[in-house]
Amino acid sequence: MINPSQQLNSKIFDTDVEQVPIRKGFGEGLLKAAEMNRNVVGLCADLVDSTMMTGFKQKFSDRFIEMGIAEQNLAGVASGMAAMGKIPFMTSYAMFSPGRNWEQIRTTIAYNNVPVKIAGSHAGVSVGPDGGTHQAIEDIALMRVIPRMVVISPCDAIEARKATIAAAQTQEPTYIRLAREKTPIITTEDTPFEIGKAEVMFKSQGSSFNVGIIATGALLHRALKVAQKLEAEGKAVIVLNLATIKPLDVDAIVQLANQTGAIVTVEEHQIAGGMGSAVAECLASHKPVPIEFIGVIDQFGQSGTPDELIEHYGMGEKDIYAAACKVMLRK
Amino acid sequence: MALTSEKVTQLESKARDIRRSIVEMLIEAKSGHTAGPLDMADIFAYLYFHALKHDPKNPSWEYRDRLILSNGHICPVLYATMAHAGYFPVEELMTLRKFGSRLQGHPHREWLPMLETSSGPLGCGISQTVGMTLADRLDNGRSSTKQFYCLVGDGELDEGNNWEAIMLAGKEKIQNLTVIVDRNNIQIDGFTEDVMPLNPLVDKWRSFNWHVQEINGHDFRDIDRAIGEAQAVFDKPSVIIAYTIPSKGIPAFERKFEWHGKPPTTPEEIKTALDAVRTLGGRVSNSDHS
Numbered sequence: 001m002i003n004p005s006q007q008l009n010s011k012i013f014d015t016d017v018e019q020v021p022i023r024k025g026f027g028e029g030l031l032k033a034a035e036m037n038r039n040v041v042g043l044c045a046d047l048v049d050s051t052m053m054t055g056f057k058q059k060f061s062d063r064f065i066e067m068g069i070a071e072q073n074l075a076g077v078a079s080g081m082a083a084m085g086k087i088p089f090m091t092s093y094a095m096f097s098p099g100r101n102w103e104q105i106r107t108t109i110a111y112n113n114v115p116v117k118i119a120g121s122h123a124g125v126s127v128g129p130d131g132g133t134h135q136a137i138e139d140i141a142l143m144r145v146i147p148r149m150v151v152i153s154p155c156d157a158i159e160a161r162k163a164t165i166a167a168a169q170t171q172e173p174t175y176i177r178l179a180r181e182k183t184p185i186i187t188t189e190d191t192p193f194e195i196g197k198a199e200v201m202f203k204s205q206g207s208s209f210n211v212g213i214i215a216t217g218a219l220l221h222r223a224l225k226v227a228q229k230l231e232a233e234g235k236a237v238i239v240l241n242l243a244t245i246k247p248l249d250v251d252a253i254v255q256l257a258n259q260t261g262a263i264v265t266v267e268e269h270q271i272a273g274g275m276g277s278a279v280a281e282c283l284a285s286h287k288p289v290p291i292e293f294i295g296v297i298d299q300f301g302q303s304g305t306p307d308e309l310i311e312h313y314g315m316g317e318k319d320i321y322a323a324a325c326k327v328m329l330r331k
Numbered sequence: 332m333a334l335t336s337e338k339v340t341q342l343e344s345k346a347r348d349i350r351r352s353i354v355e356m357l358i359e360a361k362s363g364h365t366a367g368p369l370d371m372a373d374i375f376a377y378l379y380f381h382a383l384k385h386d387p388k389n390p391s392w393e394y395r396d397r398l399i400l401s402n403g404h405i406c407p408v409l410y411a412t413m414a415h416a417g418y419f420p421v422e423e424l425m426t427l428r429k430f431g432s433r434l435q436g437h438p439h440r441e442w443l444p445m446l447e448t449s450s451g452p453l454g455c456g457i458s459q460t461v462g463m464t465l466a467d468r469l470d471n472g473r474s475s476t477k478q479f480y481c482l483v484g485d486g487e488l489d490e491g492n493n494w495e496a497i498m499l500a501g502k503e504k505i506q507n508l509t510v511i512v513d514r515n516n517i518q519i520d521g522f523t524e525d526v527m528p529l530n531p532l533v534d535k536w537r538s539f540n541w542h543v544q545e546i547n548g549h550d551f552r553d554i555d556r557a558i559g560e561a562q563a564v565f566d567k568p569s570v571i572i573a574y575t576i577p578s579k580g581i582p583a584f585e586r587k588f589e590w591h592g593k594p595p596t597t598p599e600e601i602k603t604a605l606d607a608v609r610t611l612g613g614r615v616s617n618s619d620h621s
Contacts, residue, residue: 041469081462081467
């Protein structure tokens with residue numbers, strides 16, 4: 001059952017559940033963060049509306065810098081502003097930032113250890129019709145491999161808003177992964193959020209569990225629906241929302257492995273190097289248990305609707321369900 | 332006001348000290364770059380001992396001018412100049428590139444916090460400097476008294492990232508930004524105009540709405556006049572293209588691109604280099620500057 005202490009959206013499993021783009025929550029969070037701290041500045045590479053910076057730009061025009069289509073410069077300029085005491089939020093599509101400007105992010109932001117916040121929108125295959133060129137499914141790997149970089153992948157617009165406000169209050173270089181399409185609202189204002197902390201969103205009753213599912217981003221909604229189905233079939237399930245991929249909440253992941261003995265990871269990203277890899281690295285050292293990985297298997301994306309693509313690349317509910325059944329047999 | 336003869340003499344002496352330290356630290360390190368650090372010694376001497384508002388005893392002084400080295404591989408000249416200016420002991424220069432040293436092979440701001448940034452991967456310095464000026468403008472307006480200097484190599488201008496930053500600085504009309512290009516005409520694979528022609532370099536910068544000057548990078552009065560003009564220009568960033576002689580100070584190495592990325596290592600090379608920087612190529616006696 002849904003963990004009541006998480007205070008999740010009561011309509012979460014309804015067919016008419018409210019749907020909002022995750023990136024919209026970022027825009028709201030940026031506006032709030034800017035109201036709270038005059039050092040928050042915004043830089044954008046010619047995608048103000050798409051990355052939801054319009055509200056910030058209108059209200060804080062003096063603190064907004066239009067960079068043009070120049071993502072490498074975006075990173076360097078943000079680094080320079082941070083060195084002078086600002087908290088820069090730099091936005092583009094994830095494919096271009098951190099896709100194109102990875103080395104500038106590594107050297108001028110992370111190596112320098114300055115508090116630049118990188119918002120990569122339109123991540124995942126759910127960008128849809130734009131096709132494979134625009135579907136960033138390598139960005140988690142690119143960012144989590146950089147020392148110091150904090151990597152956050154919110155599950156819905158509300159969590160994205162909280163993550164953005166929280167990120168503005170830290171001194172760490174931070175990547176926030178955003179998505180374009182409308183996705184179900186999973187959390188509420190009262191749902192806890194803390195950078196670096198995984199949350200148990202679903203937990204069957206009892207003290208013995210058959211499988212644990214770790215999800216990040218909007219696919220958490222599908223993972224929760226699969227958990228509900230498994231529970232109806234008599235399986236005991238725990239679902240963890242891993243909003244922060246780095247630093248990893250090792251305690252929560254090890255505890256889940258201890259409780260369930262079998263794990264499925266779910267992410268809209270390449271399996272290689274993504275959240276599942278981070279979980280596997282952790283459990284290989286602390287508590288080796290069977291793991292099944294849901295994600296893109298060493299392929300590029302293509303045009304289609306978000307749902308078509310998520311199904312095609314093996315990240316649909318039936319795939320998560322099959323992975324859960326398979327991993328339980330591997331115990 | 333033009334530089335006095337006494338000031339020029341003092342700067343020449345500082346540049347001599349810096350060149351000697353560069354050669355000694357490279358010989359000790361057994362790796363590193365020779366040509367660029369030597370050819371920029373005069374400009375570094377001018378900046379640290381005349382132009383910059385800075386306090387070596389209080390490196391984080393908020394109102395200091397900022398000097399950003401974009402081509403981090405010439406850091407021996409940065410380290411040597413900072414040591415002679417009093418930022419840290421001159422003896423520490425001999426730790427260059429060694430395990431545990433604050434003087435990393437390419438500069439890292441965390442190891443040596445008195446640096447303004449880390450650099451080495453080319454083409455990122457102007458971006459960061461532009462970012463610093465924009466942040467400063469937010470805090471202090473267009474009348475800020477701070478000057479921002481960014482030093483770049485000429486070969487480095489092959490990197491596209493530079494031109495993104497150059498375009499933005501022109502758009503933002505950043506007047507307290509001065510970029511100095513070390514126009515030594517060499518890069519690792521050869522002469523710049525053979526590897527990837529930069530000329531007409533003046534026209535390139537001018538077309539991006541920058542104020543452009545060309546100087547002799549070894550003439551203190553020329554450097555001084557250009558810096559003065561750069562700071563007098565309103566509503567435009569400035570670039571000073573400083574023509575320099577690679578490996579300046581060691582005649583046997585001068586103008587040879589082979590010395591871009593290696594130190595003197597053989598006994599003959601070491602003797603040639605040390606003799607040259609200790610006697611200015613035989614023009615002064617060893618005893619004067621031992």
